[in-house]
């Protein structure tokens with residue numbers, strides 16, 4: 001902010017300031033609007049020429065900033081930024097806030113709430129003659145860093161001619177030590193709750209005891225459970241005697257919340273309460289039924305048909321944002337893509353935010369961009385791919401378009417299981433039209449994604465993470481009437497991401513198990529469990545249209561270039577087509593599975609109870625042998641059958657042996673004859689070998705060298721006896737082993 005340049009001019013300024021402040025104080029005091037009155041219903045003050053010279057003109061009912069009891073510095077700042085006429089929320093709240101009252105302001109998105117609290121902040125400190133040595137005089141808290149940055153920018157513009165110092169204190173910045181050195185010299189802090197508390201805890205001599213004005217922008221969000229502890233800790237360090245202003249498009253009226261902030265007779269200013277709609281009039285809102293597995297196809301088709309628009313796409317988690325951004329970027333839709341989420345470095349976040357303000361592009365974002373952000377050039381479309389958690393969240397998301405006097409359009413994708421949300425939105429005075437997509441413009445992307453995932457494992461990893469986090473985000477939603485994770489067709493959803501297999505979903509198993517227990521469902525037999533836990537496959541196609549359609553509502557027609565030829569989709573020339581067939585089999589979740597035990601599955605994928613594996617062999621009647629009596633009987637029968645088969649085998653073997661020996665005998669006899677006849681033909685060695693062979697043979701059966709037929713016959717019988725004995729022993733041993741195994 002500018003400071004007076006020379007000593008002389010400073011002195012003059014101080015003098016004129018002094019007079020101006022006196023006049024302003026008197027004016028504000030003498031023309032105070034009645035507490036609880038609505039300045040919007042009052043007539044505007046008469047023009048300067050017609051005013052009573054003896055008295056100050058009433059300011060409640062003013063329509064222009066110039067008519068308000070505010071300093072010339074603020075007026076200059078406003079004029080500089082071309083703010084002349086006030087919006088409704090400014091007209092309704094400024095007369096009350098300028099006279100120091102606590103205010104609870106609610107007005108539609110994009111209706112100018114920022115100035116409604118920045119002007120009183122500047123004016124209060126100015127009239128208190130606040131200076132650098134006075135320390136922190138006002139704190140403005142915003143739920144997100146981007147919004148805090150934006151508020152700070154507006155403050156710099158409007159407060160340009162004031163001598164006050166202001167600082168932006170937000171997380172994610174490296175220069176916290178530098179901040180600590182200068183924070184005590186700041187008069188106005190624009191901050192996020194976490195960073196403010198950090199300074200309260202860590203910065204030596206950080207002092208807010210003189211605080212005059214506290215502002216909570218997006219108050220309902222800051223008072224939400226997410227910030228509860230932080231906010232309570234902050235409030236406990238602030239003086240109770242102060243002016244407090246709360247602003248939001250979806251205001252809190254909870255007495256508990258207001259008590260936490262120690263508000264004193266606050267003015268409830270809700271300028272659009274009587275309005276027919278809760279959202280800006282120039283906002284054209286539509287909804288489409290899109291099944292979970294078709295969301296990405298629909299989003300891709302939407303982007304491809306709106307290449308000349310500035311589109312803000314809301315997804316439910318950082319991981320979703322990362323995956324869709326990275327994957328679509330690789331597919332080159334024909335429009336620049338950007339992404340914004342809480343896990344990004346602060347500098348990058350700010351960079352993306354300002355780039356999106358400047359250039360036509362598609363910004364994929366989490367709810368980090370859903371509140372307060374005022375993109376410079378208007379956003380043409382807000383696309384909600386994932387259903388917002390509640391009505392308030394919907395209002396803030398769509399509120400990023402159709403701001404101030406501009407128009408805008410929005411589309412909400414609703415899964416068949418989320419249709420209850422449509423009723424809730426309509427009940428909250430949100431004019432939504434259910435429309436259908438143009439099938440001719442529908443361009444599925446799942447095939448391209450599966451090819452992409454094969455080529456880029458890092459994107460496949462992102463897809464897996466995105467898949468899990470989406471399901472988790474549904475799982476943790478509070479409104480179970482709308483969000484039911486067990487209703488989701490997980491396998492088809494995973495396939496729509498291009499994933500070759502459905503990733504494991506542990507929390508879902510537990511969820512389903514507990515659901516089944518609470519519903520006292522069928523006995524937990526594996527078959528039932530699987531049937532029960534099987535996640536539905538949504539066959540719902542693009543749209544259920546219950547309203548009359550016209551071209552205007554056809555969402556896959558381009559908004560301004562319906563007949564214009566679209567650039568061709570950049571084909572994945574170098575992407576290898578997916579070789580693996582996508583798993584279409586439904587996920588079977590075994591709710592019976594005891595923790596830490598081994599589970600056995602049959603061929604169908606059903607679990608088998610313990611011991612079933614042993615008894616896998618079926619009896620003649622086909623039943624599994626789990627009964628011990630039946631099992632013993634079954635094995636006894638089997639043993640006997642085996643014995644019989646053994647016997648037959650042995651007899652056969654014996655017979656074969658006998659035949660072999662007979663043949664050998666015959667051979668030997670024949671040889672003897674031959675030897676006698678052709679002695680000269682046999683060498684010495686040959687006869688020796690023959691002798692040895694005969695000896696060896698006899699050694700098999702006899703210990704003596706005597707060799708005649710009768711003897712051999714007897715020996716053979718003995719041998720058979722030995723054989724028989726050993727086989728019987730072996731048999732007995734085998735049976736013993738078998739029975740010990742199964743007893």
Ligand SMILES: Nc1ncnc2c1ncn2[C@@H]1O[C@H](COP(=O)(O)OP(=O)(O)OP(=O)(O)O)[C@@H](O)[C@H]1O
Pocket residue numbers: 082083084085086087090107108109110111112113114115248249371372373374399400403404
């Ligand atoms: N009196 C005015 N004259 C002209 N433009 C204005 C005026 N007041 C606000 N604006 C413009 O209107 C736009 C929306 O204002 P602002 O961001 O304050 O809305 P908001 O009500 O805070 O919205 P949200 O609820 O989304 O936070 C801004 O671009 C702002 O510059």
